[in-house]
Amino acid sequence: MTPDDPARIEDALARLQGAPGRPFRVRAYAEYHDAACDLTGDHLTPCDVERYLGKGRRLDLVAQFQAHSGNTSGYAAFVRHLVARYGPRTDLLQVTEEANVAGGHGLDGDFPQVHEALVAGVLAAKDEARRRGLARLRVGFNVATTEDGDPFFGVLGRLGGGRRWSEAVDYVGLDCFPDVWDHPVAPDGQPGDLSDAVVESVRWLRRELPAAGLPAGVPVVVAEHGWPTGPGRSPERQAEVLERVIRTLWDRRGDLDVVGYTLFALRDARSAGRDLFDQFGIVRDDYTPKPAFEVYRRLIAGADQAGSGHRGAVQVRQGGDGDGDGALPVPHRAR
Secondary structure, three states: OOOOOHHHHHHHHHHHHOOOOOOEEEEEEEEEOOOHHHHHOOOEEOOOHHHHOEOOEEEEEEEEEOOOOOOHHHHHHHHHHHHHHHHHHEEEEEEOOOOOOOOOOOOHHHOOOHHHHHHHHHHHHHHHHHHOOOOOOEEEEEEEOOOOOOHHHHHHHHHHOOHHHHHHOOEEEEEOOOOOOOOOOOOOOOOOOHHHHHHHHHHHHHHHHHHHOOOOOOOEEEEEEOOOOEOOEOHHHHHHHHHHHHHHHHHOHHHHOEEEEEEEOOEOOOOOOOOHHHHOOOEOOOOOEOHHHHHHHHHHHHHHHOOOOOOEEEEEOOOOOOOEEEEEOOOOOOO
8 A cells, every 4th residue: 555645635634624624523543452552542543643633623533442352441441541632632432343243354343342342431431521521522333234133232232231321322333335345236216226225224223223222313423434446436436426325314314313424435545456445535545536535525515504513524544445534524412
């Protein structure tokens, strides 16, 4: 992968954000591996994310649980440290990454005691935020779309144990990728198309939330969505997919109670690559914009001009499968 160019990342963020000072989120990842160095809070992706904050930009921070020992108490301490260090500059703190996905993908669901870590992390984050008076910080977790009756939610409900748990969860993130991997969709305008697929994904999550001991109306953030370019996948179609999905979520935001959308990803990992993960970006690996970049910039500006109170955001992510995600505005909800 081409090394990051912080100046060009900054330029891309500024163009998406639009007016200087417009509220905007930058998404970053911290991983807990059971090592003492984790407690420094410095092991973030990107490693120097604070350079992208300010000028209205705040953090959307993910605290991943990657501990082979299943050390939940250590993870809770790690989350508290993140709140202490980054909380004043953070809007959203996501506890774990796709903890409901197991099977050798390297996601948090592959690690022992992940359910216990998720509950302990959420409770620790909320307690630390309240103790420090961080009223802007919203605490939640995310899941990937699976099948009806996913036992993951019932386990969380049993471990959460009632009111303290339900009051600590401010939002739930949803990762959905229709027409990517094993999620094909019908042609646009037909039953089962992109719009229907994303709406059904949100409805699926709403059906599952009561089993987790959470109210069905808890705010939902589409934490990851994207559509890669590559062989058989044109940049023009990527722009169409992005606009169609975002407009669907925007138009249905009231009845679905979706309060935010995050795009995966800002930059390609390898624009010449043929793997699906190589070309998720809305800019190429040399930072040349694809058509989707301008579409996304326009949609963010339009949401702001609509006077919705929404907040724009973008993730900056180094290495692996791309160095950035983008997120459409998210309003705060008092809960």
